[in-house]
């Protein structure tokens with residue numbers, strides 16, 4: 001017996017290979033968004049900080 005590709009429940013023949021329209025929509029959205037979610041990897045490099053030397057205060 002086949003199971004829903006999204007949530008693992010039993011497939012509904014109307015929505016194969018999914019169990020419901022909802023899971024079919026989930027799969028569709030995955031396709032539209034490139035198949036997988038790309039984690040936002042924004043790295044702040046601390047070494048890139050400009051080191052300011054001692055300033056002369058007047």
Ligand SMILES: [Zn+2]
Nearest residue numbers: 004007019023
């Ligand atoms: Zn499902």
